[in-house]
Amino acid sequence: MDLVLPGDPGWEQARVGRVFNARRPGRQPAAVLRAKTERDLIAGVRLAKSRGWRIAIRSGGHSWAAWSVRDDALLIDLGDFREMSYDPESTIVSVTPPVKGGAELRPYLALHGRFFGGGHCPTVGVGGFLLQGGQGYNARGWGWAAESIVAIDVVTAAGDLVRASATENSDLFWAARGSGPGFFGLVTRFHLQTRPLPKVIAETVHVYPFELFDQVMTWLHTIHATISPDVEIVAVSADGVLAVTGLALVDSQQEAVAALAPLETCPVIDHTLHRQTAVPSSFESHAARQMAANPEGFRYIVDNAWLSGPPAELTKALHPLFTGLPTVRSFVIWFSMAPLRELPDMAFSLQSEIYSATYLVYDDPADDIRLRAWLTDRMTELQPFTAGQYLGDSDFTARQVRFMGESQYQRLESIRARRDPDGVFAGYLTAGGTEPANVNPWES
């Protein structure tokens, strides 16, 4: 293991070099520990306790708000601890947290004819992704990635390495599936249930001019719940147009054509600027497009909302956001989760039929304040339809609304009080270091 202190050569690289968002925070950790083995992780937790440091953790480095960079904490960076092993008998894969869900885990499992729905962008680490819920491929039909966690290995605030599952340390297991950056333990390994690799991926893409936004989105809100659960449905506004896409993850082209057919019923389909129907695709081409849409080296401001409401009214509220993006690389997605699946008992507990996330992409720091203000205004317009937000695209230092069911939040805090009474783990990052409020401020 390798401990880097402020002022050491390579300090800046150790502090923020693996943070995806080029809008890096000024926060200064007490030290950075680069761990290579499970033993290093246990030693790191014990070292922090002996020095009176809090602990922050980095796995893939993709949290938009750079949650891993916390003032005066020991930053434990797992970047060099990368292991995967698959057991064909149980079909369970065990992975360490910095493993990239798309770029590393997916091709590894494909060799065995298996699949696990990591983040859409292939470089996202499974660590932060799984802890916050994990909206992977076809979360709409297949569920949240955290639902496929069978067990975790975790170093507790007491400094012990334990296994947590439905039958052992079940309080930690419950909390790890949804508490995200508020988790009070260091996960060293996830044991994940895989599924068969879909044999066919096919994609329908209909591109519309913004003038048809109201008609298209009102129609989409009306029909999305009726579409096959094998289809991921996303509407994206980017490059000055609206694209409605359906990605069928099935076993034959015939199934794909049938599953995607309802997308042909849009009343203004004859006015598409581009139209492709059930065209065979691949995870590789999808991943390449995700990388192009989320380029490294740019600044990102991201926000999101769980939405619900009558189709025409919700469409009207979304109009300024979707048609007025302030920079050329920015994009906003509308992601169907309908019909809503019932969630298992876990900390992740807030969702609605529609997820919308906005990614403002730019390169000039002088635009930070103006762009954040623009996005806050748009999110404010959506408040009457907002149930809450998803941790994965949130930044509590900029805007904080409800992120968990109320009883689940209370349960999480009571487990935290028992498991980490001294606050060894840094917990949620908020403005001014206050406790997060799990409320929608406009409702109180």
Ligand SMILES: Cc1cc2nc3c(=O)[nH]c(=O)nc-3n(C[C@H](O)[C@H](O)[C@H](O)COP(=O)(O)OP(=O)(O)OC[C@H]3O[C@@H](n4cnc5c(N)ncnc54)[C@H](O)[C@@H]3O)c2cc1C
């Ligand atoms: C380009 C891009 C695309 C994305 N696409 C998706 C997507 O499709 N679906 C989706 O759901 N999200 C997506 N996200 C959001 C992403 O999943 C979250 O930001 C997630 O937290 C990233 O995980 P990480 O390990 O890479 O990040 P990190 O910044 O390394 O970790 C985030 C935080 O998670 C906690 N954490 C991480 N590892 C551990 C551990 N081992 N033990 C305890 N706590 C830990 C820590 O609090 C840490 O600070 C995307 C993000 C980016 C940048």
